[in-house]
Amino acid sequence: xxxxxxxxxxxxxxxxxxxxxxxxxxxxxxxxxxxxxxxxxxxxxxxxxxxxxxxxxxxxxxxxxxxxxxxxxxxxxxxxxxxxxxxxxxxxxxxxxxxxxxxxxxxxxxxxxxxxxxxxxxxxxxxxxxxxxxxxxxxxxxxxxxxxxxxxxxxxxxxxxxxxxxxxxxxxxxxxxxxxxxxxxxxxxxxxxxxxxxxxxxxxxxxxxxxxxxxxxxxxxxxxxxxxxxxxxxxxxxxxxxxxxxxxxxxxxxxxxxxxxxxxxxxxxxxxxxxxxxxxxxxxxxxxxxxxxxxxxxxxxxxxxxxxxxxxxxxxxxxxxxxxxxxxxxxxxxxxxxxxxxxxxxxxxxxxxxxxxxxxxxxxxxxxxxxxxxxxxxxxxxxxxxxxxxxxxxxxxxxxxxxxx
Amino acid sequence: xxxxxxxxxxxxxxxxxxxxxxxxxxxxxxxxxxxxxxxxxxxxxxxxxxxxxxxxxxxxxxxxxxxxxxxxxxxxxxxxxxxxxxxxxxxxxxxxxxxxxxxxxxxxxxxxxxxxxxxxxxxxxxxxxxxxxxxxxxxxxxxxxxxxxxxxxxxxxxxxxxxxxxxxxxxxxxxxxxxxxxxxxxxxxxxxxxxxxxxxxxxxxxxxxxxxxxxxxxxxxxxxxxxxxxxxxxxxxxxxxxxxxxxxxxxxxxxxxxxxxxxxxxxxxxxxxxxxxxxxxxxxxxxxxxxxxxxxxxxxxxxxxxxxxxxxxxxxxxxxxxxxxxxxxxxxxxxxxxxxxxxxxxxxxxxxxxxxxxxxxxxxxxxxxxxxxxxxxxxxxxxxxxxxxxxxxxxxxxxxxxxxxxxxxxxxxxx
Numbered sequence: 001x002x003x004x005x006x007x008x009x010x011x012x013x014x015x016x017x018x019x020x021x022x023x024x025x026x027x028x029x030x031x032x033x034x035x036x037x038x039x040x041x042x043x044x045x046x047x048x049x050x051x052x053x054x055x056x057x058x059x060x061x062x063x064x065x066x067x068x069x070x071x072x073x074x075x076x077x078x079x080x081x082x083x084x085x086x087x088x089x090x091x092x093x094x095x096x097x098x099x100x101x102x103x104x105x106x107x108x109x110x111x112x113x114x115x116x117x118x119x120x121x122x123x124x125x126x127x128x129x130x131x132x133x134x135x136x137x138x139x140x141x142x143x144x145x146x147x148x149x150x151x152x153x154x155x156x157x158x159x160x161x162x163x164x165x166x167x168x169x170x171x172x173x174x175x176x177x178x179x180x181x182x183x184x185x186x187x188x189x190x191x192x193x194x195x196x197x198x199x200x201x202x203x204x205x206x207x208x209x210x211x212x213x214x215x216x217x218x219x220x221x222x223x224x225x226x227x228x229x230x231x232x233x234x235x236x237x238x239x240x241x242x243x244x245x246x247x248x249x250x251x252x253x254x255x256x257x258x259x260x261x262x263x264x265x266x267x268x269x270x271x272x273x274x275x276x277x278x279x280x281x282x283x284x285x286x287x288x289x290x291x292x293x294x295x296x297x298x299x300x301x302x303x304x305x306x307x308x309x310x311x312x313x314x315x316x317x318x319x320x321x322x323x324x325x326x327x328x329x330x331x332x333x334x335x336x337x338x339x340x341x342x343x344x345x346x347x348x349x350x351x352x353x354x355x356x357x358x359x360x361x362x363x364x365x366x367x368x369x370x371x372x373x374x375x376x377x378x379x380x381x382x383x384x385x386x387x388x389x390x391x392x393x394x395x396x397x398x399x400x401x402x403x404x405x
Numbered sequence: 406x407x408x409x410x411x412x413x414x415x416x417x418x419x420x421x422x423x424x425x426x427x428x429x430x431x432x433x434x435x436x437x438x439x440x441x442x443x444x445x446x447x448x449x450x451x452x453x454x455x456x457x458x459x460x461x462x463x464x465x466x467x468x469x470x471x472x473x474x475x476x477x478x479x480x481x482x483x484x485x486x487x488x489x490x491x492x493x494x495x496x497x498x499x500x501x502x503x504x505x506x507x508x509x510x511x512x513x514x515x516x517x518x519x520x521x522x523x524x525x526x527x528x529x530x531x532x533x534x535x536x537x538x539x540x541x542x543x544x545x546x547x548x549x550x551x552x553x554x555x556x557x558x559x560x561x562x563x564x565x566x567x568x569x570x571x572x573x574x575x576x577x578x579x580x581x582x583x584x585x586x587x588x589x590x591x592x593x594x595x596x597x598x599x600x601x602x603x604x605x606x607x608x609x610x611x612x613x614x615x616x617x618x619x620x621x622x623x624x625x626x627x628x629x630x631x632x633x634x635x636x637x638x639x640x641x642x643x644x645x646x647x648x649x650x651x652x653x654x655x656x657x658x659x660x661x662x663x664x665x666x667x668x669x670x671x672x673x674x675x676x677x678x679x680x681x682x683x684x685x686x687x688x689x690x691x692x693x694x695x696x697x698x699x700x701x702x703x704x705x706x707x708x709x710x711x712x713x714x715x716x717x718x719x720x721x722x723x724x725x726x727x728x729x730x731x732x733x734x735x736x737x738x739x740x741x742x743x744x745x746x747x748x749x750x751x752x753x754x755x756x757x758x759x760x761x762x763x764x765x766x767x768x769x770x771x772x773x774x775x776x777x778x779x780x781x782x783x784x785x786x787x788x789x790x791x792x793x794x795x796x797x798x799x800x801x802x803x804x805x806x807x808x809x810x811x812x813x814x815x816x817x818x819x820x
Contacts, residue, residue: 045544045546045584046544046546046584046586046598047544048527048529048540048542048544048586050529050531278659280598280645280647280654280656280659281647281654282596282598282647282648282649282654283596283598283647284594284596285586285588285593285594285595285596286592286593286594340536342535342536343532343533343534343535343536345536349592351594359654398531398540398593399596400544400584400586400596400597400598402584402598402600402645402659402660
C-alpha cells in the first residue's frame with residue numbers, strides 16, 4: 001500500500017516537473033528574432049565590394065553579312081562626317097497574287113512603302129529622292145549580303161518618288177514593267193508560272209538620288225497594291241527584301257574611339273583576362289560589362305534636323321574566333337546589352353559568364369565580340385576604347401568578399 | 406528588403422561568433438545547478454566528467470545524457486535581438502572495473518559551441534557619374550558547430566581518501582561560418598559562401614580527488630578536487646565553399662584558408678566541497694583557462710580579443726529524499742548556486758563576464774529499486790556589457806539530463 005502511494009507520488013512529481021520543463025522550454029523558444037546585434041564584434045566577416053577592371057585591348061573587324069529578311073531594309077544615302085558616305089539600295093520583289101486575285105488589263109500596280117520615321121539616318125526634314133529600277137540578277141533575301149552589288153537596269157526607271165517627312169507613301173510602278181514582268185506571270189496559264197517568275201523576274205531596286213537621309217522601310221508592312229479598273233483592289237506581299245550598302249570615304253576615328261556598325265559591318269573584339277581578379281565565382285552577385293559611347297563626338301558631328309538613330313541594344317558573343325563570322329550570326333548571344341541614356345553606355349549583364357569564367361576559366365580559342373543589334377536599319381555608334389580613359393570599356397563586379405583576416 | 410529567416414537554424418550567444426565558439430565546460434547538469442564544475446565532489450548515482458579521479462569511485466554502472474535550451478536576449482547600443490539555441494549536451498558511460506576502486510569512462514562532450522545569427526543592412530554607392538546610385542544590401546552571418554571531445558579515461562582510488570584519474574581524448578572541430586548577401590535590387594543575385602573549418606587534435610586530462618571524512622563531526626566530509634586539461638593543438642583545414650545548386654565549389658586559396666593550427670588553452674579546475682551531513686553539501690570551485698594563449702591561424706585578427714578566464718562558483722545542495730520521507734517536496738534533490746565568469750573575451754578593454762544564478766531539481770526514478778534520476782537545471786544570467794558598443798545578453802536556460810544507474814549498468818550485488 002505504502003509503496004503504491006509512494007510510486008503514485010513520484011509519478012505525479014515527475015509529470016509535474018516534466019510539464020514544468022516543457023512549459024519553460026516552450027516559453028524560451030517561443031520566438032526568435034535575430035538582428036544586427038553582435039555583427040560588429042569582430043573585424044572578421046563579409047562585405048559587399050565592387051571591382052572595376054578596364055578592358056585593355058579592343059580590336060575592330062568587319063564582315064560582309066546578310067542583309068535580307070530582317071524587320072527592316074534600308075534605302076537612301078547620307079554623307080556622315082563621322083562614319084563616311086553611305087549609300088543604301090533597297091531590294092524588293094513582289095509576290096504573285098494569291099489564288100482568286102487577278103489583274104485586269106490596265107490595272108495599276110503601286111508599291112506601298114512604310115517607313116520607320118523614328119530611325120531615319122540623316123536630315124530628317126530634307127527630301128530624299130529615289131529611282132526604282134529593275135534588278136537584272138538573281139538574288140535571294142536569305143543569302144544576299146550587305147556589300148553584294150546586284151546588276152540593275154538603270155536605262156529606264158520603273159518609278160521615281162521623293163520621301164519628305166511622311167511615314168508611308170504609294171509609288172505607282174511603270175505599267176510597262178507591270179505588264180512585262182508581273183502580269184505576264186500572274187495571269188499566265190502555265191502550270192510552272194510560279195517557278196518561271198522566280199527564275200526570270202528579280203524584283204526592283206530602290207536607288208537613292210541625292211544623299212540626304214537613309215530610311216528604314218518596314219519589311220512586313222511594305223507591300224504592293226493592285227488597283228483593277230473593274231474589280232476589287234487587292235494587295236500582294238513583299239516576297240523578298242534585302243539591301244545593298246556601300247560606305248566610302250570613311251574618316252579615321254578619333255584616337256581612343258572605335259566605330260561600331262550594325263549588320264556586322266564593324267564589330268569590336270576583345271579578351272577578358274580574369275587572372276588578376278581574386279574573386280570566387282559564386283560570390284559574384286552581379287557582373288556588368290559597360291561600353292561607353294563617345295557621345296560628345298557623335299553629337300558634335302550632327303546638327304539641326306540631322307539625326308543618327310541611336311542603337312538601343314547590342315549583343316555580346318563569346319565564340320571561337322576561328323569560326324567567325326558564322327558563329328556570330330547563328331545561335332544566341334552570350335548577353336544582350338541595352339543602351340542607357342543616362343551614361344550613354346551599353347550595359348551587359350555578364351554575371352553567369354564571369355562566374356563560370358572564374359570557376360572554370362575561359363577557353364583559349366574564344367573571344368568576346370561586341371555587335372550592335374541587327375534589325376535591317378542602318379545604325380552606328382562611336383565607342384570609347386582608350387584604356388586610359390575614364391570611359392574605357394570596363395567590367396564591374398559586385399561581389400561578397402570574405403574579409404576574414 | 407525582407408530579412409532572411411530560417412526557422413530551422415537556431416542561434417545562441419552572439420559572442421559565440423568569436424574564435425571557435427563559446428567555451429562550454431564539462432559540468433554535468435547537476436553541477437551546473439550548483440554553479441559549479443563538479444570537480445570537488447563525487448555523486449554515486451550521477452556520472453561526472455570534470456574530474457577523472459572520480460571515476461575511481463564508480464560503484465554503479467552509470468550513463469548520462471542531456472539536452473538544453475537557452476534563450477539569449479541580446480541588447481546592443483541601438484538594437485536588440487532574441488536568439489534561442491537548442492543543443493544536445495554531453496553523453497557519458499561510466500563503468501566500474503573494480504567496484505569502488507577503479508573505473509573507466511567513455512564520453513562525448515562539447516568543448517566550445519558556436520551558434521549565432523546576425524543580419525546587418527547597409528547601403529553602398531554603385532555606378533559612376535550620372536548613373537551613380539545607392540544599393541541597399543544585407544549580409545546575414547550564421548555560424549554553427551564547435552569543438553567536441555571524444556574521450557576515454559580511467560580513475561583509480563589509490564587509498565580510501567585519495568584518487569587520481571587520466572583521460573585521453575580526440576578533439577574534433579567542425580565549424581561552419583555562413584555568409585549570405587541579399588540585395589534590394591532584382592538585378593543583383595543573392596550570393597553566399599560558407600567558411601568550413603575542420604580538424605582534430607589529441608587532448609589529455611588529469612585529475613585528483615582527496616576525501617577527508619569526519620573532519621568536524623562523525624557524518625561530515627570534506628572533498629578537495631582538481632583537474633587539469635592540457636592544451637590541445639588541432640591541425641585544421643579551412644575552406645570556402647559555395648553552393649552551386651546540385652554541386653558545391655570549394656577553395657582553399659585565399660586569405661586565411663588552407664591548413665592551420667588552432668590551439669585550445671589549458672584549463673585548471675579546482676574546488677572544495679563540504680558535506681555537513683548526507684543531506685547537504687556546500688561547495689566552492691574555481692576554473693582557470695589561459696585563453697590568452699589561444700591561437701587560431703584562421704582568425705589572426707581576433708588574437709587580441711582573448712584573455713585569461715576565471716570562473717568562480719558557489720553552490721548548495723539538499724537531498725531530503727535520503728530521509729525516506731514520503732512528503733511530496735521531500736522526493737526531490739534540490740540544488741542552488743551562483744557563478745561569476747570573467748570570460749575569455751576582452752573587447753575594447755571590456756571583459757565579457759557572465760553572472761549566473763542557477764537552480765536544480767533532481768527527480769528520482771519511481772522504481773523503488775532504481776537509483777536513476779532526471780536532473781533539471783534552470784539558469785538565469787547576464788553576460789557582457791553595452792559599454793563601448795558591445796552587447797549585453799540576458800540568458801535564460803533549461804537543461805535536462807537523464808542519469809541512469811540501473812541493473813543493466815552492472816548494478817552491484819551488494820546493497
